[in-house]
Amino acid sequence: MPVKIRIPTALQKLTQNEGEVEVQGGDVNEIIDGMDQRFPGFKERMYDDSGEIRRFINIYVNDEDIRFLDGSKTALKDGDEVSIIPAIAGGHGVE
Secondary structure, eight states: OEEEEEOOGGGGGGGTTOSEEEEEOSBHHHHHHHHHHHSTTHHHHHBOTTSSBOTTEEEEETTEEGGGTTGGGOBOOTTOEEEEEEOOOOOOOOO
C-alpha cells in the first residue's frame, strides 16, 4: 500500500531533494524502514539511540499527530499522507 510522505526541506538532502516520496508500509515504523532502504541514513535521523522517534521530530498522519494515536505503530492505509515536521526552536520574545 503506497503512502505519500512529505519531506521537510531540512531533510531533503537525504532524499535527493525530493519533497514528496511514496513508500510501502503498514505503519509508521515500516515506512521509516522503507525510506531508509531507499535513502540510507534516513532512519538514523528519525530515531534516537533507544529506538524511539526523536523528540524534536513531529510526524503527522492525515494531519493527526502520531503522539496522540499509536506513536510509531500508528497504522497506515493506502492513500494516507504522512508529514514529517522537525520542531523549530529558538526565536526571540516580543518586548
